[in-house]
Amino acid sequence: MTENEHEPERIDERVPKRVIGTPSPAESTALLGTGDDGSPQGPGPLPGVKFQDEKTARKGERIAALCFVITFLAAIGFIASYVIFQVGDIDKTAVSNLALGGTLTLAFLALAIGVVVWVRMVMPKYNLVQERHEMRSDKAARSYVAETFAQGVEESGFVKRSLLRRTLLLAAAPLGLLPLVLLKDLGPLPGTVLRHTVWGKKTKAGKPRKLVVEGTGAPIRAADFNTPGGILSVVPEEYTHDLNELAKSTLILIKLRPEEIKSGTNINWTHDGIIAYSKICTHVGCPAALYEQTTHHILCPCHQSTFDASDGAKVVFGPAARPLPQLPIGVDEEGYLIAKGDFPVPPGPSFWERGDAEAEVRAKGGQA
Amino acid sequence: MSEMTANGVGTVQRGTNAAPPKAIAGISTFLDDRVGAGNFLKRNMRKIFPDHWSFLLGEIALYSFIILLLTGTFLTFWFKPSMAHVIYDGSYEPLKGVGMSEAYASALHISFEVRGGLLMRQMHHWAALLFVAGMMVHALRVFFTGAYRKPRELNWLIGVGLLTLALLEGLTGYSLPDDLLSGAGLRITEGVAISLPLIGTYLTFFLFGGEYPGTDIISRFFTLHVLLIPGILLALITAHMILMWVQKHTQMPGKGRTNTNVVGAPFYPAFMAKAGAYFLFTFAVIAGLGTFAQINPIWLFGPYTPADISAGSQPDFYMGFLEGALRLMPAWEINFLGYTLPLSVIIPALVPMGIIMTGLALYPFLEQWVTGDRREHHVCDRPRNNPHRTAIGMSAISFYGVLWLLGANDEISAKFHISLFVTTLVGRVMIFVLPAITYAVTYSICIGLQRKDAEVIGHGVESGVIKRLPSGEYIEIHVPAAEDIADHMLDKKPVPMLPGADEAEERDGIPPKSMRGPLGKLRAKMSRAYGGEKIAIHQGHGHGEDEHAAVGGGDDQSSIGR
Ligand code: HEM
Ligand code: FES
Numbered sequence: 001m002t003e004n005e006h007e008p009e010r011i012d013e014r015v016p017k018r019v020i021g022t023p024s025p026a027e028s029t030a031l032l033g034t035g036d037d038g039s040p041q042g043p044g045p046l047p048g049v050k051f052q053d054e055k056t057a058r059k060g061e062r063i064a065a066l067c068f069v070i071t072f073l074a075a076i077g078f079i080a081s082y083v084i085f086q087v088g089d090i091d092k093t094a095v096s097n098l099a100l101g102g103t104l105t106l107a108f109l110a111l112a113i114g115v116v117v118w119v120r121m122v123m124p125k126y127n128l129v130q131e132r133h134e135m136r137s138d139k140a141a142r143s144y145v146a147e148t149f150a151q152g153v154e155e156s157g158f159v160k161r162s163l164l165r166r167t168l169l170l171a172a173a174p175l176g177l178l179p180l181v182l183l184k185d186l187g188p189l190p191g192t193v194l195r196h197t198v199w200g201k202k203t204k205a206g207k208p209r210k211l212v213v214e215g216t217g218a219p220i221r222a223a224d225f226n227t228p229g230g231i232l233s234v235v236p237e238e239y240t241h242d243l244n245e246l247a248k249s250t251l252i253l254i255k256l257r258p259e260e261i262k263s264g265t266n267i268n269w270t271h272d273g274i275i276a277y278s279k280i281c282t283h284v285g286c287p288a289a290l291y292e293q294t295t296h297h298i299l300c301p302c303h304q305s306t307f308d309a310s311d312g313a314k315v316v317f318g319p320a321a322r323p324l325p326q327l328p329i330g331v332d333e334e335g336y337l338i339a340k341g342d343f344p345v346p347p348g349p350s351f352w353e354r355g356d357a358e359a360e361v362r363a364k365g366g367q368a
Numbered sequence: 369m370s371e372m373t374a375n376g377v378g379t380v381q382r383g384t385n386a387a388p389p390k391a392i393a394g395i396s397t398f399l400d401d402r403v404g405a406g407n408f409l410k411r412n413m414r415k416i417f418p419d420h421w422s423f424l425l426g427e428i429a430l431y432s433f434i435i436l437l438l439t440g441t442f443l444t445f446w447f448k449p450s451m452a453h454v455i456y457d458g459s460y461e462p463l464k465g466v467g468m469s470e471a472y473a474s475a476l477h478i479s480f481e482v483r484g485g486l487l488m489r490q491m492h493h494w495a496a497l498l499f500v501a502g503m504m505v506h507a508l509r510v511f512f513t514g515a516y517r518k519p520r521e522l523n524w525l526i527g528v529g530l531l532t533l534a535l536l537e538g539l540t541g542y543s544l545p546d547d548l549l550s551g552a553g554l555r556i557t558e559g560v561a562i563s564l565p566l567i568g569t570y571l572t573f574f575l576f577g578g579e580y581p582g583t584d585i586i587s588r589f590f591t592l593h594v595l596l597i598p599g600i601l602l603a604l605i606t607a608h609m610i611l612m613w614v615q616k617h618t619q620m621p622g623k624g625r626t627n628t629n630v631v632g633a634p635f636y637p638a639f640m641a642k643a644g645a646y647f648l649f650t651f652a653v654i655a656g657l658g659t660f661a662q663i664n665p666i667w668l669f670g671p672y673t674p675a676d677i678s679a680g681s682q683p684d685f686y687m688g689f690l691e692g693a694l695r696l697m698p699a700w701e702i703n704f705l706g707y708t709l710p711l712s713v714i715i716p717a718l719v720p721m722g723i724i725m726t727g728l729a730l731y732p733f734l735e736q737w738v739t740g741d742r743r744e745h746h747v748c749d750r751p752r753n754n755p756h757r758t759a760i761g762m763s764a765i766s767f768y769g770v771l772w773l774l775g776a777n778d779e780i781s782a783k784f785h786i787s788l789f790v791t792t793l794v795g796r797v798m799i800f801v802l803p804a805i806t807y808a809v810t811y812s813i814c815i816g817l818q819r820k821d822a823e824v825i826g827h828g829v830e831s832g833v834i835k836r837l838p839s840g841e842y843i844e845i846h847v848p849a850a851e852d853i854a855d856h857m858l859d860k861k862p863v864p865m866l867p868g869a870d871e872a873e874e875r876d877g878i879p880p881k882s883m884r885g886p887l888g889k890l891r892a893k894m895s896r897a898y899g900g901e902k903i904a905i906h907q908g909h910g911h912g913e914d915e916h917a918a919v920g921g922g923d924d925q926s927s928i929g930r
Contacts, residue, residue, distance in 0.1 A: 031400040032388045082483055088459045090667075093480050101487045101659025105652050112648035119641045126633035129624065130416040132616055132746055135519045186574040193579060194569070214675050235675060241453070241467065244579045247555075247674035279675065284559020284694070284713055285580070286552060287677045301679045302556060303695040304778060304788055317789060319694060319712045321701035349559040350710035351569050356703035 048128040052121060060121025067114030074107035194351065197249040198236050199327055200342025208338040210237040211251065211276065211329065219336045220253070222271055229293040230255040233279060236339070248348050250279040250287060251327060252298060253337075254309050260296065264312025266367045269328035271337065276327040277313045278347035281305055283320035285349045298324065321350065322358065417639040418619035418632035422509045424646060428502030431650035432495045433605060439492040440594060446482055448474040449544065449590035451583045460667050468546075468671030471586045475545040475666055491658035496541060498654060500534050500686040507531065507728070511761050513748035515618045517741075521732045523611045526604050528729045533601055538684055540593040545664075546586055551672030552681050554581065556694075563713035581674060618748050621859030623852055627746050682776065689768055692775035693720045696795050720771055727764065738894045740882075741864035752821075753860050755814035756898045759807045766806040770798045818903035821857045824849045825905050858905065865899030866892060 052060070081099035086092060136142075153159055203209050210219045214233040217240045225232065234251040256273050265275060277298070281288045286302035296310040305318030313324035325347045328340040344366060345357035361367070388396075400406045450470040456463045458473065459480050478485035507527055510516050516524035543554045558580045562572045577584035619625050619632070633639050657663075669678055683691055693716030700711040735757070736742065751758040773780065774795040781788045828846035835845050848854065868880045869892045883892040 031396045031406050032393045085483075087481055087483050087485075090460065090480070093486055096483060097486045097490075098659060100484050101655055104487070105655040105659055108648045108652035108655060112645045112652055115641055115645035115648065119638055119645065123638050123641065126638055127631060128414075128416050128634055130616075130630045132628050132630055134744060135615060183574065187577045187582075187584075188573060190569040190573050233675060243581050243674055247580050250675040284563070285555050285674075286559075287675055289677050290679060301677055301681065301778070302552065303691075304792070305699075315699055317792075319697045319699050319716075321699040321710065321712050349562055350701060350708050350713070351562045352565050352567075352707055352709075353569060354708045355706040356708070359703070 048126060050125040050127070052124065057122045060117050064114040064117045064122070067110045067117065070110035071107045071114065074103045074110060078103035078107065190353070194248075194348075194354075195346045195357075197342055197347065198239050198245050199249055199339040203238055208330075208332060208340065210332070211235075211253065211337040211339065212237050212240060214240070214250065221335050222274060222331045222337050223335055225253070225255055225274060225337075228255050228257045228260075228273065231291045233287075233289070234276065247285070248278075248280055251276045252279040252288065252291070252324075254291070254296075254298075256296065256310055260310050262308075262311040264308070264314050264323070265310065266312070266326055266328070269326055269340070271330055274329065274337065275309065276329045276337075276339075277307070277309065277324040278327065278343060279324075280348040281320055282315075282322040282324060282347075283318070283349065288324065412613075413636040414634040415613070415616075416630045416632045416634055418617050418625075418630055420620050422513075423617065425502060425509050426506040427643065427646055428650055429499055429506055430502075430605065430609075431647045432499035432502055432654065433601065434647070435495040435651060435654055436492060436499060437598065437602075439488045439495060440598075442488045443478060443485075443492060444594055446474060446478045446485065447471070447544070447590075449587040451546070451581075451586050463667065463670070466671060469586065471544060471546040472666070472671050475547070479667065487655075487658050490661075490663050491654050492541075493663045494657040494661070495654050496538055497684060497686075498650070500531075500538060500684075503527075503531055503534060504686075508761070508765075511728075511731070512751040512758060513618070513620075514745065514754060514757065515748055516732045517745040518732075518736070519615055519744050520611075520618075523608055523615070524732055525729055526608050526611070528725060530601065530604050530608070531728075532725055533597055533604070535686055537593060537597045537601065538686055540589040540597065542684060542687075543589050544586060544593060545666045546672050547666040548669040548672050548676060548678055549664075549666075549681050551581070551674070552677050553683055553687075554585065554672075555674060556691075560694075560713055560717045563710040563717070565707075565709055565714070581672075616746070618746050620748050621750065621856055623855040625747060625859075627744070630746075682779075685772075688775035689720060689771040690717065690775075692771035692773065692777070692795070693717070695777055696771065696774050696792060696799060698796070720767075724764065724768065735898075738866075738891065738898050739864040740866035740869075740895065743864075747859060750856075750860070752814040752817040754863050755811050755818070755902060756863075758814050759810040762810040763803040763807040767799065767803045770795060770802055774799075815902055818860075821860070822903050822905045825854060825857055825907055858907075860905055862901035863899045866895040869895040870900065 051057075078100060081096065081103055085096040085099050087096050158165055199209060201209065211234045212219050214235045217235075217237075219237065220232065220234070232253040234253045235246055236249050239245040239249065254275050254277070256275065258273050261267065261270070261273070261275070269275075279287050279289065281300040281302065283300065283303055283305050286300050288298050288300035288305070288307065290299040290301055291297070291309070292299065296308060297316065298307040298309050298313060299305075300307075300318070300320065303319050305320035306316045307313040307320070307324050308316050312326060315321065315323060325343040325345050327343055329337055330340045332338045344361045346354055396405075448470045452470045453467055454470050454473050456466050456468055456473055456476070458464075458476055460476055463476070475489070478489055480486070510524065510527070539553070539557065543550050543557075558572055558576065561575065562568045562580075564571060572580065575585070575588070576582040577588075616630050617632075619630060622631075625631050633642075682688075694713070697712045697716045700715075702709040702711060749757075751761075774792070777791045777795065778788060780786070781791045828848045831845045831847045833845045834842055836842055849857070866880075866882065869883065882888055
């Protein structure tokens with residue numbers, strides 16, 4: 001690299017070469033500043049540097065100054081707004097947000113405009129040329145590096161002493177594994193938890209688990225859920241706030257007229273036209289929360305997978321590949337809806353170890 | 369370069385007796401005595417930066433990142449990355465008494481009880497959108513002008529890394545407030561992760577600390593979002609800037625601009641001031657958006673529960689293409705030997721992203737392989753002058769665009785009263801057809817534009833002056849194109865081609881070694897198609913011909929690289 005590689009190229013060699021920041025020929029000890037003799041420093045007129053005429057520059061100075069004053073005032077306004085406008089409810093917050101944000105925006109906008117005016121109207125117009133050089137270093141440097149590298153290899157004995165080299169590599173190998181090993185406790189192994197939900201277990205009191213309304217936690221009397229076309233979002237009793245459980249056990253409860261129910265639905269698992277399907281979409285797990293009464297379609301708002309509730313929630317459209325699993329339900333002695341067992345297949349999104357659970361159930365003579 | 373001297377004529381002679389104030393001089397001397405900063409500054413203060421509006425696109429991303437660091441740090445002072453259950457008792461009435469995670473409660477606290485908190489939250493979110501958008505258009509500029517060519521391939525790769533990381537950073541950030549909308553995004557993330565063959569279940573159990581959603585994910589994402597990913601981003605951005613500085617910026621073709629120089633304004637003081645102003649503008653725009661344009665009003669969505677969802681939920685725009693891919697995919701799932709391969713999830717999650725990111729990363733090297741061009745390039749191509757590259761780029765944009773639009777297929781279908789089935793089916797066809805059409809159309813537009821350039825140079829532009837010839841005929845006088853425009857056009861060079869590729873076909877002799885075998889033949893064929901001059905520019909009018917030959921592009925090939 002030559003010393004003045006980055007210096008703007010000068011065409012007129014009569015202009016003495018000098019770069020800002022370098023000491024002038026007159027001896028100077030300061031990095032920035034006049035020499036002891038007080039001689040002026042810095043570049044004279046360079047080719048490619050076109051100064052503004054004084055009128056433009058003067059005008060630019062005034063506009064920029066105005067902008068900077070606006071910024072000053074806006075910043076003061078920001079501080080004042082912070083003190084004056086309290087927050088605490090949605091209306092107060094909106095006012096405070098407007099005052100703080102408005103002054104902040106104005107402050108930066110005015111400053112930005114001021115600097116642009118400064119550059120455009122006060123600073124010179126530049127059209128400087130600088131040389132570019134190939135990125136690669138020259139031959140001499142390359143061969144020096146190559147030689148030095150080889151020399152280092154030689155001096156260190158890394159190649160010659162194979163015992164040293166091999167044991168070093170041996171030592172490094174397991175070290176690389178340590179971070180991975182350390183991460184093991186990030187989580188438990190999956191085991192079979194994904195295959196079961198709390199619907200398959202009795203309550204603490206040893207009773208069958210009731211279906212309760214999401215949000216209120218109220219149990220549902222079958223006789224009260226009697227309008228055909230009705231729909232409810234349902235969660236398991238005792239687990240109404242357990243997010244892990246809700247993420248796989250939430251149900252969508254639908255009431256159909258008996259004649260509307262098709263063969264895909266397992267009639268034995270319904271109660272008086274009431275059917276319970278997993279609400280967790282078999283695509284990637286969003287709650288399939290929309291229901292269209294006239295078509296009996298359950299629609300997942302995430303990617304529009306559509307399931308036919310009258311026909312075992314089979315997929316009629318969209319990227320989901322499997323029906324929503326049906327939960328076997330019945331009523332207890334008081335007439336409340338209860339789960340009669342777990343889902344026959346794992347609910348929710350597909351995963352590698354899941355396998356064709358539906359086919360397995362069918363092979364055992366069941367209906368999935 | 370004699371015209372440069374001309375610019376200097378007539379300037380006011382300013383002997384600068386403006387010496388810096390004692391204090392500054394004192395400090396700089398103190399520093400220089402100890403670290404020798406003067407040597408560095410001597411070489412760099414007057415570094416030349418070329419000027420073009422499109423060179424500012426990357427800066428949008430850079431300044432947005434700085435704003436993200438500032439606003440994000442502010443948010444960390446109050447945000448509690450915890451999934452512990454609390455009962456809300458803040459000042460937002462509608463949610464009083466509702467159970468929620470501490471994270472959501474603290475995000476509400478930032479919004480309603482911290483002065484400027486809502487502003488910072490909204491600015492943070494807007495800056496995130498601008499950050500990603502800025503990076504995307506910047507990358508497109510670099511692509512279409514061929515600025516990724518040697519020696520800038522490394523910076524291109526860093527850029528691809530930055531883009532990928534930014535998507536991850538956005539994803540983790542979006543999940544933090546733990547409202548119903550952010551939870552839906554998290555659920556989809558989990559559903560995608562668990563679908564991966566072999567490792568999916570383990571990956572999700574390790575990520576979530578067990579079953580979804582568990583109680584760890586917010587704090588883990590928090591660490592990723594405020595420490596790990598920003599740290600890597602910062603390091604990569606720094607490397608990106610250093611490389612740009614060392615390699616010097618590319619410049620647009622034009623008068624006096626060659627492959628061996630840089631023409632423009634010096635870093636100090638002009639470029640520095642301009643960049644500063646640009647940062648302030650970006651800041652002002654983001655502050656303005658944060659003030660006047662509401663974004664992510666989390667209090668309206670309520671706390672997250674996996675049992676509920678708000679209809680019509682949309683992710684941030686940069687996730688739209690993944691969302692669209694998920695929506696577009698037919699319901700394919702393979703079961704074998706007791707295992708499940710959910711193709712309807714894996715393909716949309718990995719393939720579009722894979723095609724785009726891998727395609728981006730490999731493009732400079734594939735182009736080099738096809739053209740055999742190993743020289744350095746510092747003058748940008750005009751997109752029309754490399755029609756195949758431009759067509760490939762536009763084609764990729766249309767691919768991305770279809771996915772992105774389909775990410776809102778429900779809104780499209782509602783707005784235009786088309787059935788959802790139809791929009792999705794059209795999307796499934798379009799994802800293959802539109803990129804092909806775009807390719808063909810772009811290619812012919814490029815050729816058309818080249819032809820127009822050739823015409824302007826060859827015959828000049830219509831002057832609007834009608835002249836009557838002695839024969840009685842009327843003609844319109846054509847005048848040569850303005851010099852700067854002509855220079856811009858005349859810098860055109862043929863797209864490089866493998867040496868010998870153009871003859872390899874006809875020649876009955878043996879083709880060069882690199883062009884033998886099936887792969888070699890394909891390479892030669894691609895090189896023939898990709899490279900070469902489609903429409904040559906010939907100068908008609910005797911206007912400054914010699915000068916252009918010298919200034920425009922004569923010395924380009926000779927001096928740099930091999
Ligand atoms: C570099 C790219 C970054 C992107 C793309 C990004 C993106 C986001 C997004 C989209 C959100 C949700 C905002 C909302 O509530 O509406 C968020 C939240 C958050 N971010 Fe970032 N962020 C970035 C950097 C940072 C950094 C550097 C920090 C801290 C040092 C940070 C701290 C936070 C915190 C604490 C939250 C949660 C606060 C809340 O939502 O109220 N972020 N981020
Ligand atoms: S999660 Fe239901 S369609 Fe994707």
